[in-house]
Amino acid sequence: MAANTVKISSPHMSSLVSSPELDAAVKLAGEIRASGVAVTLVVHEHERLGRGIELAMLAEELKASDVGLGFLTGQLNGSHDPSGIVFTVLAAMSGMEREYFRDRTLEVHESARKGGKTIGGAGATDDDMLFTALRLRDEELSLRDIAALLVISKDAKKGQHPSPATVLRMLREHDEQVATAANA
Structure with a gap:
């Protein structure tokens, strides 16, 4: 791993939003950047950091520290300027996509219940x-x-x-x- 890359590795968490690991990584990235080294915070995929407004808020925090953001996979694959309009739009769309799937799942479950089927266990x-x-x-x-x-x-x-x-x-x-x- 390069000296200017801060790695977040948390395979047992579905999201790092408001987690101690994320807070520590962002703080460390800011400290390294303050020393004059260019830093990019790299995570597996954007959904590990959050969706929609959560991701946009994190991007603003990274932008304030002049820290880059990169994703290894997913819709936002690659490096991004956290303040960029493309990143902001994609982050907002990922939040909307999650809400759409959630609402659709609830509709399907309600329809199944009305039909007399049990959901889950x-x-x-x-x-x-x-x-x-x-x-x-x-x-x-x-x-x-x-x-x-x-x-x-x-x-x-x-x-x-x-x-x-x-x-x-x-x-x-x-x-x-x-x-x-x-x-x-």
Whole structure:
């Protein structure tokens, strides 16, 4: 790696937005640049840094420090002047694209629910799983730990563990039912 390249490597994170790793890398890049060395912050793809306004805000911060920005893959592949109009437009479009996919996914899920289909792991849960999850939550275990201790007893995923998102959904639905019953 060249002496004037600051590398961010965080394979287990879907985004580095507001992360200590990103903050440290931006700070280090600014310090190196202040010493007179040209610096380009290089990441795998722009989505690691954020989308839309998040990416534009980071670009402004890098521009203020006179630090370049580069991406190894994705829509913004290559080096960019963080203040450039092309970069700004592409960053905004990536944010809009994410919102479009999110909205479209929600529409498809709502249509499936109206058609009587279950989404995600909702059909794989049962009362025994719920009671165990409630007990484990009372013991202050994380959703990930609770999911690792539960086992699906029916359907195609029999014998597998539910996802933390399924556990969260199951617990939220239970809490909503309890709150509704208490208010009735």
